[in-house]
Amino acid sequence: MPISPMTKSASVYQEIKRKILDGILEPGTHLVIKQIATEYNISDIPVREALKELSVEGLVETIPHVGSKVTGISPKKIKDMLQVRECLEPFAAELAVINADQRLIDKLESYVTEMAVAFEKNDIQKYGEINKAFHRLIIEASDNQILIDAIFDMMESEKRMRMVFQIFPSILPDSFKEHHEMLTCFQEKNPVAMRELMYVHKKRSFDKMRKYFQVEDTGPVMQREPQH
Structure with missing residues (x-):
């Protein structure tokens, strides 16, 4: 059956879109219509339509x-996004503790072991x-779909930025x-302590990111920590 345009x-x-969000196509990458059309063995028309939709987004x-070309993420958008996540993720963590069952706690424990x-x-x-x-597991455990969708949407945008641990290895300990x-x-079922801890946890890393993407007259200034 022929595929419609x-x-x-x-x-x-x-x-x-997947390549942009995954960071495969970095900001500033030129998107040549004929090159893309040849890559996917299609005509120019569907490529133009796809780029038009991506422009709207x-x-x-x-x-x-x-x-x-692929757009960058403005420093203002990054700042706004981190500010909202700083408020929403502690709330999601609080709800997650309230909703937690043993299966969730076991899974979190396995992640901590892998982290070690x-x-x-x-x-x-x-x-x-x-x-x-x-x-992500904690956010999903909040069982509030509006909250989950809002945070995950911002996390998708974050994929276009570098991982915070690669930029700031000193925060790892x-x-x-x-x-x-x-x-x-989670083990002690203490939602208030979890909310407060998540706020401190997020604010420290987000403060680092805000400084990393700080705005000057010449644009964003990126200040990478030295590797030890």
Whole structure:
């Protein structure tokens, strides 16, 4: 059965969007229509439609007679997004403790055990992956779909930024310690302590990110910590 142009357009749209959100296509990458069309063995038309949709979403900037490129995330948007997450994630963590059952606690414990291995090996990439899974599980356990969707939507945008542990390796020991403390909050069923701990946990890393993406007249200034 022949595939309709609209289906082709939707398929290309999804693939380019995935690559942008996963950081495969970095900000500033030029998106050449003919090159994309050749890659997917389709005509130019569905590619144009896909780029038009991505432009509406703010993921792609298209300049007439010049071309399209992947947009960056503005420092203002990053600041606003972190500010909202700083408020929502402690609330989600509080609800998660209230809703927690033994299966959830066991899963969180297994993540902390995996974190310990990555921490001992100084495997920053692996530690970051487990950290993300740990926090996603807590957010899902809030059992508030509006809250979950809001946080996950912001986390999708965050994928376009580098992992905080790669930029600031010095926060790893505190992070590891606090994940143990979070697990204790679940085990002791202490939602208030969990909310307060999550706020401190998030604010420290988000303050680092805000400084990293600080705005000056010349644009965002990125200040990476030295590796030890």
